[in-house]
Amino acid sequence: xxxxxxxxxxxxxxxxxxxxxxxxxxxxxxxxxxxxxxxxxxxxxxxxxxxxxxxxxxxxxxxxxxxxxxxxxxxxxxxxxxxxxxxxxxxxxxxxxxxxxxxxxxxxxxxxxxxxxxxxxxxxxxxxxxxxxxxxxxxxxxxxxxxxxxxxxxxxxxxxxxxxxxxxxxxxxxxxxxxxxxxxxxxxxxxxxxxxxxxxxxxxxxxxxxxxxxxxxxxxxxxxxx
Ligand code: SF4
Numbered sequence: 001x002x003x004x005x006x007x008x009x010x011x012x013x014x015x016x017x018x019x020x021x022x023x024x025x026x027x028x029x030x031x032x033x034x035x036x037x038x039x040x041x042x043x044x045x046x047x048x049x050x051x052x053x054x055x056x057x058x059x060x061x062x063x064x065x066x067x068x069x070x071x072x073x074x075x076x077x078x079x080x081x082x083x084x085x086x087x088x089x090x091x092x093x094x095x096x097x098x099x100x101x102x103x104x105x106x107x108x109x110x111x112x113x114x115x116x117x118x119x120x121x122x123x124x125x126x127x128x129x130x131x132x133x134x135x136x137x138x139x140x141x142x143x144x145x146x147x148x149x150x151x152x153x154x155x156x157x158x159x160x161x162x163x164x165x166x167x168x169x170x171x172x173x174x175x176x177x178x179x180x181x182x183x184x185x186x187x188x189x190x191x192x193x194x195x196x197x198x199x200x201x202x203x204x205x206x207x208x209x210x211x212x213x214x215x216x217x218x219x220x221x222x223x224x225x226x
Contacts, residue, residue: 003082003085004081005028005051005054005086006029007028007029007051007054007057009026010060011027017072017101018070018119021069022068024061024068026071028077028078029046029051030043030045030048030080031105032046033077033105033136036134036165039194043075054083054087058090061094068096069097071091071097072098072100073101075102077102078102079110079147080105084109084113085113089116097118098116098119099117100120101123102122104122104143105144107150114156119157119158120158121161122159122160123160123161125144126168126173127141127176128141128145128176134165161188161189164191164193165201177190186219187220188221191224191226192225
């Protein structure tokens, strides 16, 4: 189908997925990357055995109108949905703000959808030349770099986030964050990684106050989450 939409799940009320707004999060099915710490493995398959009908999502949102202010498209990787523009258009027409959680895996679709977005949570996996060590996908860093350039040029409000996996090196993380700061990223969140049992996996950077202070100076807002 030309503009198919595969929904793998929905959270009808969330306070943490869109800054400052009560939101509904819609999780799209499918991701071509294979990040070492992915918590949404069940959403990676591009060929789901079942999908929630898009009409059901719209009906749910109709009921939530006036209570929920924003709808956040997450995943999986929402940019892989052929019907993403249609989904954004449907939800925008209902009066919701639109948020997108993405790793920037399809710059062309990102460019098309950006003018309709109110806020983006953009995942940075590592330094762009070492993305493959986390995503296990060749050239994923080049692709993400293109998408980040588009996002910065768009002036859509956004936050960049990096999840710190145990394989990641402090000096490479620092260089990566200084690089994206120089590109124009103003808000940055460093997130602790969780294992399959949802336990935090510690990393030396989180107890390295000097380094965290140095990084905080690179951004208008710098948070550690986890
Ligand atoms: S990009 Fe996101 S959904 Fe895809 S594998 Fe990585 S963490 Fe999982």
